[in-house]
Amino acid sequence: MNRRATTAAIAVSLASALTLTACGGSGGDSVAADAKQTLTVWAMGTEGEKLADVAKVYEKANPNITVKVTPIGWDVAHQKLVAAAAANKLPDVMQMGGSYLTEFADMGALEEVDTKTFKEKDYFPAGWEQGEYDGKAYGVPWYVDTRVLYYRTDLAKKAGIDKAPATMAELQTAAEKYQKAGSKYGLSIQPNGLDSVQSFYQFLYSAGGQIVTKDGKTVANSPATVKALENYTSYFKKGLAAKSVRPGYDVTKDFNTGAVAMFFGGPWHMGLLDDNYPDLKGKWAIANVPTDKTSASMAGGSSLTISADSEHKAAAKELVKYLTGTKGQADWFQRTKDLPANMTAWNSGDLANDPKMKIWKTQMESAQVSPAQPKWSEITSKIDTAIEDAAQGKASPKAALDKAQGEIEGLVQK
Structure with a gap:
């Protein structure tokens, strides 16, 4: 409890600096998606550990892209993200839960989602809502969670x-x-x-x-x-x-x-x-x-976000597209048992046929999202x-x- 209050206070104290450094996406789209480059990715907990294996698969299919995944413990994730944002050193792609995303979107640290590429109708409503702030989408649903x-x-x-x-x-x-x-x-x-x-x-x-x-x-x-x-x-x-x-x-x-x-x-x-x-x-x-x-x-889970100051936005978007698409979601479920946020991933395999998964899907359809409060x-x-x-x-x-x-x-x- 005290840890959260402390980190929230840090975030408030840095808000002014972040408005200046993160707002406006100064990095731009300076590197083409297929150019040789390294994408930096932060992911939390078990997801951070498992994502490294997926990164290797992605690199084989995209030989010009190196995906450097840094696993971050949930207990220190918020503090590290705040410090990195203040120093203008956020990674290209970040895993974020709903409460984190709202806070960083409010700071101007996140790139707005390209809704022509990522369509709201493809995801559980509760998953998409977690990536929204002030009427705009800043995160693409990666996996959803409920109880x-x-x-x-x-x-x-x-x-x-x-x-x-x-x-x-x-x-x-x-x-x-x-x-x-x-x-x-x-x-x-x-x-x-x-x-x-x-x-x-x-x-x-x-x-x-x-x-x-x-x-x-x-x-x-x-x-x-x-x-x-x-x-x-x-x-x-x-x-x-x-x-x-x-x-x-x-x-x-x-x-x-x-x-x-x-x-x-x-x-x-x-x-x-x-x-x-x-x-x-x-x-x-x-x-x-x-x-x-x-x-x-x-309704829990995580979204994938792109830093407003990333110099690799085009390649970052392609990686997020893979991870949140039907094929990537089905693969991620097999690796982690995280519930896919993309609803089409539920149409085949265990997700479609296992009676237990039908219970999860029913519960997810009525799951409630926390309000978007920084x-x-x-x-x-x-x-x-x-x-x-x-x-x-x-x-x-x-x-x-x-x-x-x-x-x-x-x-x-x-």
């Missing part, structure tokens, strides 16, 4: 549960039954720490709540949002979920042992379970987020605090969100 419910089917039978919970009320009943049947916790959700809000989004959006509306109105203490936090924190009060979780906690370990019976997870959890716990195969399944007013999950990381840190205060019993959900409301209002760009 679904993972649950132990073998333990469900022992607990007398014959189907996945379809409603939020059924979710809590299932958690109680799992616990009575021997699981330490019926559900794993995040009670505190950085980005607790990502665990909360499933409850928030399904209840019809929001933090900030698209037109910049702060609604962090609206009745729907309060209701969602009351439901969320009831799991901690009833002992159905752990009241504290250590940093870096890996829920799949407790899911494997049965200590945790259900959790909301991303697509990468399927690979973790298959690779690390092969004996668990056939003993778990996924389901869409249980319905409150609706079934809605967060200070979104700072804004959500206030919700992280509210979640922790309510989960630990330091304040009621209403009081915690009232406090967050006041703090967020001053951070919102109208």
Whole structure:
């Protein structure tokens, strides 16, 4: 939480410098796409590691292009991007999540997307929206992400549960039954720490709540949002979920042992379970987020952006075109299990035929995007605090969100 507040403060202090150095794309299109050149690319986490293999494939097909991929840890990514932007040393191509992209687009550090080459209709709406800021597109969707419910089917039978919970009320009943049947916790959700809000989004959006509306109105203490936090924190009060979780906690370990019976997870959890716990195969399944007013999950993922000051924009655009096209997306899914942002990639292979993937696609179609706010990381840190205060019993959900409301209002760009 403090890390995000600190990096956001750095960004604010550098905004004036960035307006001068990044705005206007002084690098221009000085190098032709097929000229011999080196493209610098920054990508984060696992994607940064996997992208190096794809770069080798791309180089074979495009011998004049060298793709130099630098993997960046998510824990330092924001700070490195801010520092590079201030020094006018951003790479040609960058992976960016929605909150980062908004911030850097606002600074003038990103090249506007060529919408004749990259067409909005080809991508999931939630993926495309994450690349937009102030009515313009600055990022091309690379992969999308959302959350679904993972649950132990073998333990469900022992607990007398014959189907996945379809409603939020059924979710809590299932958690109680799992616990009575021997699981330490019926559900794993995040009670505190950085980005607790990502665990909360499933409850928030399904209840019809929001933090900030698209037109910049702060609604962090609206009745729907309060209701969602009351439901969320009831799991901690009833002992159905752990009241504290250590940093870096890996829920799949407790899911494997049965200590945790259900959790909301991303697509990468399927690979973790298959690779690390092969004996668990056939003993778990996924389901869409249980319905409150609706079934809605967060929309995550990353876009690929091009620096406004890159001297290799034409070649950078060709690389982004490959990575976000149908063939490149299908290849990326096989390598990483990241959900393709390009919808045509879902029309063949496992993406079209695997029942699990149909669940992901359905959830992605209703996933909700965070509003385009330059200070979104700072804004959500206030919700992280509210979640922790309510989960630990330091304040009621209403009081915690009232406090967050006041703090967020001053951070919102109208």
